[in-house]
Amino acid sequence: TGRIGIIAAMRDELSAVLNRMPDEHKTRVAGRSFWRGHWHGREVVAVLSRIGKVAAATTATALIERFEVDAIVFTGVAGGLADGVNVGDVVLARSFLQHDMNASPLFAQHEVPLYGKARFETDAALSDTLATAARKVLADPQAALGAAAVAEFGLQAPRVHEGLILSGDRFVATSAESGALRQRLPDGLAVEMEGAAVAQVCHDYGLPFVAMRTISDRADDAAHMDFTRFVEQVASHYSVAMLDAWLAQL
Numbered sequence: 001t002g003r004i005g006i007i008a009a010m011r012d013e014l015s016a017v018l019n020r021m022p023d024e025h026k027t028r029v030a031g032r033s034f035w036r037g038h039w040h041g042r043e044v045v046a047v048l049s050r051i052g053k054v055a056a057a058t059t060a061t062a063l064i065e066r067f068e069v070d071a072i073v074f075t076g077v078a079g080g081l082a083d084g085v086n087v088g089d090v091v092l093a094r095s096f097l098q099h100d101m102n103a104s105p106l107f108a109q110h111e112v113p114l115y116g117k118a119r120f121e122t123d124a125a126l127s128d129t130l131a132t133a134a135r136k137v138l139a140d141p142q143a144a145l146g147a148a149a150v151a152e153f154g155l156q157a158p159r160v161h162e163g164l165i166l167s168g169d170r171f172v173a174t175s176a177e178s179g180a181l182r183q184r185l186p187d188g189l190a191v192e193m194e195g196a197a198v199a200q201v202c203h204d205y206g207l208p209f210v211a212m213r214t215i216s217d218r219a220d221d222a223a224h225m226d227f228t229r230f231v232e233q234v235a236s237h238y239s240v241a242m243l244d245a246w247l248a249q250l
């Protein structure tokens with residue numbers, strides 16, 4: 001692997017990444033700012049995806065076509081779906097599926113037309129090393145976040161889960177909707193709004209893709225904690241610590 005494209009879903013995460021890039025400089029393409037620089041001596045290009053599948057697909061395509069990255073890593077937050085996937089845990093994606101894709105009766109539900117499949121896999125070897133980095137960080141959340149954030153968000157023994165992540169152009173915020181997703185796609189660990197789009201673009205270009213998501217909510221109607229504070233205090237720190245450990249050993 002040569003040049004790495006880093007797509008962050010949130011502004012706080014991107015800022016945390018840019019703090020690790022001593023020499024970054026900005027190029028504007030497609031209305032977005034792409035930050036080229038180095039991290040652990042490795043060439044990286046960092047960018048904010050914006051929200052939703054189309055925004056993520058545009059971002060990934062520009063990274064590949066204009067910045068000639070050799071692999072893409074996505075970092076962001078997601079809603080936990082499966083039992084035991086709790087706020088403060090991390091989900092390492094092994095595959096992605098668009099839960100709102102449905103061209104039936106022409107194609108099976110969830111199948112992406114003309115691809116002959118619904119699920120797009122992430123790169124196995126790079127995911128193994130990212131999972132190792134994630135486990136290392138979660139083994140000591142205080143080191144990554146500080147004691148105050150660990151206490152504020154009640155992060156007891158956070159875990160790394162690996163498997164299927166669902167993507168769709170909806171923020172899932174009712175128990176009815178997350179319950180329906182759980183029933184329809186029982187192996188879905190978490191739900192977000194971009195990953196499957198980036199996975200499909202990377203599949204089209206034959207590029208390795210990996211993704212990690214910190215669980216910010218349970219995708220239900222429970223009054224959850226301040227999303228902005230969670231991203232600022234928890235998700236962006238996890239994300240940078242994991243990328244740091246991952247890039248160090250690539």
Ligand code: ADE
Nearest residue numbers: 077078079171172192219
């Ligand atoms: N990202 C974080 N939480 C989410 C949710 N509940 N639904 C969709 N995307 C999310």
